[in-house]
């Protein structure tokens with residue numbers, strides 16, 4: 595008999611081409627009265643961000659007005675990212691300007707969590723800003739299932755992960771943290787989530803009432819945390835995945851991936867502890883140490899990577915009290 599994960603895979607896996615009728619999506623959107631925000635987390639992506647915004651703006655705002663808000667959430671990029679994004683017509687927000695009264699935290703998860711405050715859509719789509727082959731499907735593919743199926747609350751993109759080796763694109767090989775860390779951990783402790791083809795993909799969309807009700811991990815802990823928490827609170831069938839075909843991006847060094855994995859594992863272990871699947875006796879360390887070889891000597895370089903758990907944003911008074919333009923739900927409860 596098929597298990598929960600196999601049934602989910604059959605039931606909740608879509609292809610972007612099922613949602614390529616953008617006029618049809620606009621009709622669904624009109625009927626539902628939902629507004630859509632698209633937001634790109636950005637950190638020094640001057641070489642890619644402009645083309646992505648241009649494609650989304652011209653195709654999904656000007657040609658077909660499907661998207662109501664297009665924004666970046668930037669962490670003070672030093673390479674002109676914000677200026678390019680603004681010139682291409684995106685709204686620009688800086689994460690350090692949002693909730694300045696909070697103890698600072700950092701990384702992608704922090705930026706995404708805070709972006710909920712400045713976005714006004716009922717559906718929020720986050721899309722990585724290092725895509726080298728931007729296409730409208732990255733938006734309509736993940737937003738489509740939310741417009742078409744009211745019982746879906748969260749949609750993850752998946753794709754082939756080509757890797758650039760020298761000058762040559764190899765078909766697979768990308769997604770190393772996924773294959774070596776998250777997939778084994780999900781299989782060990784959250785087997786229901788093993789049907790997710792790219793659990794760490796950076797393209798996903800959700801309904802605001804769901805997103806605002808769950809915690810976010812900062813740094814690179816955000817994706818695995820969202821999946822586990824949405825699964826626990828709303829069930830497996832609230833999650834869907836969509837084939838977005840090929841997504842090319844700059845692959846990172848193994849050292850960067852190790853640091854990313856360090857963050858992902860902090861989030862995973864935290865949840866394993868909270869859910870009683872394991873007992874954490876000692877608080878995990880947050881310093882990542884790398885041995886460097888310098889002129890025949892060895893020394894340790896230390897990086898502080900502290901994954902913090904942000905509460906559901908609905909718990910922040912300033913968020914609840916903000917007027918979101920054309921927010922049909924009125925002031926957030």
Ligand SMILES: Nc1nc2c(ncn2[C@@H]2O[C@H](COP(=O)(O)OP(=O)(O)OP(=O)(O)O)[C@@H](O)[C@H]2O)c(=O)[nH]1
Nearest residue numbers: 635636637639667668669701702705722723724846
């Ligand atoms: N605002 C903000 N964005 C970030 C930060 N760190 C990463 N990002 C963005 O988040 C996206 C994903 O980051 P990547 O470092 O590419 O991580 P990844 O895609 O999971 O890893 P790879 O698969 O190796 O590319 C990119 O668009 C980054 O620009 C941050 O500290 N702040």
Ligand SMILES: [Mg+2]
Nearest residue numbers: 722724843844
């Ligand atoms: Mg990336």
